[in-house]
Amino acid sequence: MKRVDSWMTTIDGRLLLAAQPQIQMNEASDKADVAFKIHVNAQEQYQVMDGFGASFTDASAYLVHHKLEQGARELLMRLLFDAQEGIGMSMLRQPMGASDFASRLYSYNDLPAGGEDMDLLLFSIEHDRSYILPLLREALRINPQLKIMASPWSPPGWMKTSGQMIGGTLRPECYETYAAYFVKFIVAYEQEGIPIYAVTIQNEPGYEPKEYSGMILKPEEERDFIAHHLGPAFERAGIQTLILCYDHNWDVPEHPLTVLQDPTARRYIAGSAWHCYGGAHEAMSTVRDACPDKGIWFTEASGGAWVPPFREAFLDQMKHVIRSTRNWSKSVVWWNIALDEQNGPTVLSNSTCRGLVGIHQETGEITVHLDYYTMGHISKFVVPGAVRIGSVTYVDAVESVAFRNPDGSTVLIVSNRTPEEQTFEVCTEEGKFIYRLSAEGAITFKW
Template sequence: MKVITKSIYTIISLSLLMNCTTKQELNVEVFETSASGNKLSKISEFSRTETSSKIVLDTSKRFQKITGFGGAFTESSAYLLNKLSEKNRKEIIEAYFSRDGANYSLTRTHMNSCDFSLTNYSYTPTPDKELKDFSVKEDKKDLIPMIKAALATSKDGFKIFASPWTAPPWMKDNNHWVGGKLLPEYYDSWALFFSKYLEAYKTEGIEIWGFTVENEPHGNGNNWESMHFTPQEMTDFVQHHLGPKLESDGYGDKIILGYDQNRAGLKEWVDVMYKDEASSKYYDGTAIHWYESTYEVFPEELQYAHNMAPNKYLIETEGCIDAEVPKWKDDAWYWKKEATDWGWDWAPENQKYLHPKYAPANRYARDIIGCLNNWVDGWVDWNMVLNRQGGPNWFKNWCVAPVIVDEEADEVYYTPLYYIMAHFSKYIRPNAEVIDVQTSDKELLVTAAINPDKTISVVIFNQTEYKKEFSLELNGVTKDITINPQAIQTIVLAN
């Protein structure tokens, strides 16, 4: 009798053990970047914590399709690359555009000079409505070779859109690089400029996906290249000049994005842009920047813009840590709340609260997640490469880039911002669909998307000073994961 009882207990114990060992779990890969030193590091061991929360994915609820993530080709970045050794040039391009790197899928460049150019220049310096002297020769030394190197490296390809900071001074009412408006008599010539740019870059073997009509049409405090438009003026130019010109020249498939400045002004612009079928005909979407605030995502404005044009693009086309000289090989600074932006010194008193001190890593992670959770379908960083001063540029407008170089010593520094960008660009691919995600821990910022290959990428940001544990759930199947303090994770669920 004792033997039989012992046998029964043995069978039951073995059965329970088998059930425990065969418990179904989500098949995941976890990659983390953290203040403690992880840099897109693969994590497989998770320690227990005292409290746990739940993050639930729902693939039945899908939102916007992703256009892409990336950065900008600027003359400053391209110039610096050409100052480096061939080895380091190749390494940086691969870091941004190879599948082993960030695999950028959406990029920007400038037409004519911008604040991150070495000098002021125009492709059409001579007053002539037919633009007979149009040439992109200024781009052939640095900018075009950088773009070509990226195209040659990328296996999946990437989209490029171009933005003008200003028309040549002779087309403007103030005859100056900075400020002023495009004279109505040159509207057709300025539309021709876009068409000629497409043709010139196509000749160089570079296909341009589309345009923003004007970088920062409100201006930028009369600092560097700029040209002012009201919402109605820009819409008139697009509706009656730019759109019809591109269409008649065989470029009707090129994307036109309106606005291209801070989110706080979105309502005023989209009300005019998408007022009716005629006004919205040639607009393919809306471009936005993040400089209105170092912490506010402006979800109401983003939702409003989406609802005004739910089938059009809503793309963050520029963001950077501005008004700061980069910290060299000091990862800790990027996680500390020490950086300040332009508004710290210059914002009116009633807007100072929008410009507190902040941690650069937090700003990138929080903003991209917030944008994805409010219908934004693309997010483009500013300069890809700057030097230890935060330049070079003609205006001495110092900023931070994800990759900083010392061109004299031929050294390269990949800041934490580079890895944060890669958490999105590498794992959330074009045509992925943002899906519903719910978290019981409001301190964890979360977004998720299902890729065309059916893998699901979940990006989680823990901005607190303590480790957190959570249970990730999909269709009733779970996986227990921990995330370090001040860390961002991308969790990839196999298809």
Template sequence: MKKNKQTMISIIALAALFSSCSKESVTGVIGSKPTASFTTEQVNNAINTYLSTSTTAGAFNWQWQNESDPKVNGVDSFRTYYAEAGDYRVKLLALTNGGYDTTSQVIHVAQDDSTVFIPGFDSSIMYLTDPDYNVLFAKKKIQWKVADNTLETIKIDASASYQAMDGFGFTLTGGSAQLLMKMDATTRQNVLQLLFATTGNNIGISYLRVSIGASDLNDHAFTYDDLSTGAIDASLSKFNLGPDSSTIVPLLKEILAINPNIPILGSPWSAPAWMKDNNSLKAGSLKNDYMDTYANYFVKYIQTMKNLGINIAAITPQNEPMNGNNNPSMVMTSDQQASFVKVLGAKFKANSITSKIIVWDHNADDAAYPIAILNDANAAQFVDGSAFHLYAGNISALSDVHNQFPNKNLYFTEQWVGAPSNLKGDLGWHVENLIIGAPRNWSKNVLEWNLASDPNLMPHTDGGCSNCLGALTVNGNSYTINTSYYIIAAASKFVRPGSVRVSSNMISGVPNVAFKTPDNHIVSIYLNNTGDKKAFNIQYNGKTMQYVLNSGAVATFVWKQ
């Protein structure tokens, strides 16, 4: 039997005496691998129990040994066989209370001498995204096994804990909401279930960011109090949610019906033009004379949304405050933001508003900006923490801020995927730096950028992002799933709000992060960032499992503590 580029794996099957013969078969296709038809047959005394295969391509030779095989944990172990690498679906038959009980499993056969396990009595689950094999957030099952090897070991220690997580998600841009609201109600509800529910294959998005007024991914720039040139509305009597009343608001209500507790972060791209020194929604800065009025604008926004049944859990004073090139945009220096936070915090306190104030909301190359605000005690008293993007800098900047201000929180609030996207490359970079890197550097959340775009990467403002790829591409009532969906899914489905990051060591080629969930599960996420497959061990509570992860693949393991 040839062993070149083939793997020996073992299946533990239950066997017992019975008086009849039975067959079951199931066919499956995973990625580009050939279709394989697997049939199990069990006959008298289980002596000739075997698994046979036929394929449309490739050489497969699957063979059971007889009853002389040794027992594993008291269960007859029928060992196999060699096969090409790939994912295959098999149906095992076991005698239960005098009759057949069938279970269908997907097994992954790795190349060369890798070991893969079929679940037995002490099983865990794993979700895998493996771009090279077109495995896209697919559920697998694994079984702990003592690994007797010299491979590097990732040791998970739940007794050493760090920050609690608030969630993983996206920015629900005005353009995203516009596209989703154009779907018919049934289709939209199915899409929202896929995104926000946790049952079945749904991914459980658990944190949202929205723009206060337009972002650059609206079809035009606007705020909630736009006036004709030269007009002023100091009392904010003309404040209204404008286009968001028919897009963002109803969509948020549908999302809240699925997840009533999802945190929502609000961020403005610009103050109303009449409050700014250039009378424009692009660039310019807030006039000092309008700090009080602009603080009231935030108060009015939060109160208006609350009256509509939507709680704004937190705000940032300004999206990307050092970027005046976007449309809309507004420049706000650290001194200006510190001054504004003092006014805003006092307004929140006077109006019994509990929404968190989170500063910065820009790149990791300038940790000095939030540090300057946090060094101002009069401003810092109102500040919950700092938010970051990673279009420049290193994710370790979050730890730099944490080390100076350990009592202030860290957040990761935006990162785009550029069209057309390379799934393997983008998945790897975002998982390593954000899903793994941000929590390991104290972030309480991870947000990708826009939730949805159309096939032409619209809508966006004139001068807004023209190649920002949504998690979904929405075209009328149809949609396709894109890279950032799989990035967030790797964490959001199982690392639920309130999960606590726990200790796990780093090894070469496999960045990782681990969490303990509120329902006492351990969730750990792994990426193979090397150019070849990588074998390694995972150790927890004295149990060690060997696993092989293909190049660029991301695995999320879940087991009961």
């Protein structure tokens, strides 16, 4: 008989990704009147998964590297990146320069006001050497399957109309130089033993922050930058790093479509990247349907005070795990790996974000947040190279998503989105079983 392992999280937090007694599959069901029947069909195959994880922002890397004793740091890294001891994260989205979660604004080519360096003679990743690069190398050592993507929040200030990291737009005469900036970054990181799997062009190109690095990048500007500058620059340099467009919310699918449907730009682009702060998951399917040869990546969803823990935040994040992958995403990526007791370090005057873990600046005490467990429901069990397979889902009731790993194992994630315990039957080609899932709980099955 096939045996099924499972790990559950309950809405009261009593069980947190906790191993449950083994289940035995039967050839025939002993209860035919179950309301929810989740048929898992391995013959029905969708996207190949790339990975699951979060971001070693400047703030996160500083806390993990500088505020933890060596033993605590090594343990946390295993809890993050080792699938046996922890949740086996397999993707990192790394800011190229400062994001909002940094103690100061910086790029890899900062100059005094009025300066220019069109040949990038002063380009340097020196800022990242003391605490970001060591952690990335350690993460890769623990999980060699780890993929690292990179996203800039802003070009160097002198390349922009604002003359600074905040605001402005990319000056047209700097397009070619900015493409060379990406090449230099990728080459510099690879020389440090850190291959860059993919880049996006601009974090949240439709939003102009007032307190942190950012800029507006219109879809036509992104299209032209990729088509005539970045794509050819990668080609000339032999760069294999994937180019992803957009990297913003579900509510403006017209932006990635403008870029992806341009015949010159699309030949350089692997697909589009998405955030969760506006619109609905189905926008990713809309773009995928229009461009079926281009991939979808879900690259940022932060936990924070706007969705209160535990209950609301847990349900929200389990919805992202299931619905983003059901809408073709090859990844699920939360935001900061770690923040301190003030939700920083940050350049923001008021931060309401939450990391996967909290690290107290004075004591070094580590607090594991619910975001760690929601990520673990997928990252610990679904490995890069897995393929999403067919499963029946009941929207806003008993939702599911299923995967077949390269080793032949099957993973099924189920979220009960109702306030009552729900009984469902799982039907597979290997057998069937009945399960009763607690109100608003989530469970990952593996067999």
